[in-house]
Amino acid sequence: MAKNSDWLTPGEISKLEKMRFIQRRANWLLGRWTAKNALSAYLRNSRPVSSLSEIEIQSADDGAPEAFVGGASAPVTISISHSERVGFCAIGPEGISLGCDLEMIETRSGVFVQDYFTPEEQALVMEASPGRQPLLATLIWSAKESALKALRQGLKIDTRNVSAHFPANDSGENWCPLSVQHAESSRTFHGWWRMWGEFVQTIVADPQPRIPMPVDKSL
């Protein structure tokens, strides 16, 4: 990520200056850097930009990211995640519901699983071999977070109200299918997950998205 701030808009610099916590500033910058690079590649044929400062990633009142290019709303839907100094951004057409999430694969305690997972999700983790439990628990958590972003609610919703479903034995070596149901709205988000180094990446959307492509191959 660039050290200077010439890739930020005046509005972004002003927002950054109001952030007091170093970690929050770092994550916010990482998300903006990731999203701007992804968006400039995604729009390179339809709306090429000569500088990342032409792109502004604003936060809506609910916290969801919204992209602007040259001061005008960009014809896209985006979602951002940052974890352990790694950024992740999903981009789709405007008007869809979209959420993405990146999580480090790690052991989640029994208390965590009981507090945040549905009974079916708890059983899936507990019945897996000990070696596979960290991956499954991380995947379920990430899929939920992606769906909570697609709903534009975040953790305002009880995480047990969204339930993740996927073939239990998929390896995650390549993109694998998943879905997340939100009981209250009867909505189902379809999407994809994969292992990426030490991380799990998930993307969900409504309507059902095609398999994710890196932005340099998406057009």
Ligand SMILES: CC(C)(COP(=O)(O)OP(=O)(O)OC[C@H]1O[C@@H](n2cnc3c(N)ncnc32)[C@H](O)[C@@H]1OP(=O)(O)O)[C@@H](O)C(=O)NCCC(=O)NCCS
């Ligand atoms: C969405 C949420 C679950 C993500 O938490 P997380 O896993 O710790 O963080 P991630 O790195 O995966 O994702 C963070 C990004 O999610 C996005 N996001 C935040 N709230 C969102 C929402 N309601 N809907 C969709 N996306 C949202 C943002 O782009 C955020 O990054 P940014 O603030 O730097 O732009 C959490 O931020 C949350 O519950 N937020 C909603 C409630 C809230 O506090 N809103 C603040 C209003 S300003």
